[in-house]
Amino acid sequence: MALVHVIANQKGGVGKTTLAVNLGAVTYDVLVNPEPILRAAAEAVGDPESPVMVASTDPQASSVWWSRRVERQGGLPFDFAQIDDPRDLGKLRSLHYEHIFVDTPGSLEDERILQAALDECDDVLVPMVPEPLCYDPTARTIESVIGPRGIPYRVVVNSWDPRDGVPDLKQTAQFIQRKGWPMCNTVIRRYKLHARASAEGLVVTQYPRNRVAMEAREDFFRLALEMGFGGGAAVPPKSGPSSLEEV
Numbered sequence: 224m225a226l227v228h229v230i231a232n233q234k235g236g237v238g239k240t241t242l243a244v245n246l247g248a249v250t251y252d253v254l255v256n257p258e259p260i261l262r263a264a265a266e267a268v269g270d271p272e273s274p275v276m277v278a279s280t281d282p283q284a285s286s287v288w289w290s291r292r293v294e295r296q297g298g299l300p301f302d303f304a305q306i307d308d309p310r311d312l313g314k315l316r317s318l319h320y321e322h323i324f325v326d327t328p329g330s331l332e333d334e335r336i337l338q339a340a341l342d343e344c345d346d347v348l349v350p351m352v353p354e355p356l357c358y359d360p361t362a363r364t365i366e367s368v369i370g371p372r373g374i375p376y377r378v379v380v381n382s383w384d385p386r387d388g389v390p391d392l393k394q395t396a397q398f399i400q401r402k403g404w405p406m407c408n409t410v411i412r413r414y415k416l417h418a419r420a421s422a423e424g425l426v427v428t429q430y431p432r433n434r435v436a437m438e439a440r441e442d443f444f445r446l447a448l449e450m451g452f453g454g455g456a457a458v459p460p461k462s463g464p465s466s467l468e469e470v
């Protein structure tokens with residue numbers, strides 16, 4: 224049985240796809256033993272399949288374009304699926320992954336897809352950027368779409384630029400607190416590197432090993448740690464089908 228995490232905000236461009244793929248990447252990195260010798264030992268007794276899947280439900284499919292880019296650059300660490308038929312979302316939980324991150328569309332027109340994703344999830348992560356323009360659309364998503372369902376959710380501030388100072392971040396945190404929404408302690412900082420990497424099709428665990436890249440990557444590890452994604456066995460449970468076709 225997989226835990227299904229939906230990344231949702233009907234405001235476009237707040238980082239849903241960035242969070243989905245990079246949480247997938249760091250969760251994979253933690254769950255799959257990076258030491259080749261230990262990894263080989265784990266595979267000898269179990270299934271070498273990825274414990275992590277990222278699924279895109281966005282009909283605009285920028286993440287599919289993105290995943291093709293990554294394929295050309297040595298591949299994504301996790302499994303990736305484009306889901307065109309919302310009915311397939313109901314099958315995700317029975318797949319033999321530990322965690323599935325579901326990227327959703329960033330527009331009101333595609334609310335049917337978002338609703339279908341929420342029908343079959345364990346929790347929701349709502350990214351928002353620290354800008355007043357983002358407040359109302361985020362409130363709509365939480366108060367009209369996620370909240371009434373009673374699904375656990377958390378808001379995470381993404382794309383905060385420390386060079387702008389704390390006022391925007393503080394104002395956004397106060398807005399979230401006034402609303403009474405649960406908020407992640409982790410803030411994902413804005414790094415040019417993230418925007419460049421998505422254009423090049425790289426996930427954070429594929430960034431170069433320099434100081435800035437390490438800092439940029441750290442935010443996603445922190446978020447995954449805070450959300451509790453790193454727990455569980457290094458080898459995925461063998462029960463259950465491994466693809467949507469088998470369900």
Ligand SMILES: Nc1ncnc2c1ncn2[C@@H]1O[C@H](COP(=O)(O)OP(=O)(O)OP(=O)(O)O)[C@@H](O)[C@H]1O
Pocket residue numbers: 234235236237238239240241242281327328329330381382383411412413414415416417418419421422
């Ligand atoms: N923390 C960050 N630092 C720098 N750039 C970022 C960060 N988060 C997202 N971006 C960039 O902002 C843009 C929008 O991000 P992304 O595509 O993840 O948003 P989205 O919510 O999925 O958008 P849509 O609603 O259109 O699907 C992308 O170019 C992405 O690279």
Ligand SMILES: [Mg+2]
Pocket residue numbers: 239240241281285326327329
């Ligand atoms: Mg997106």
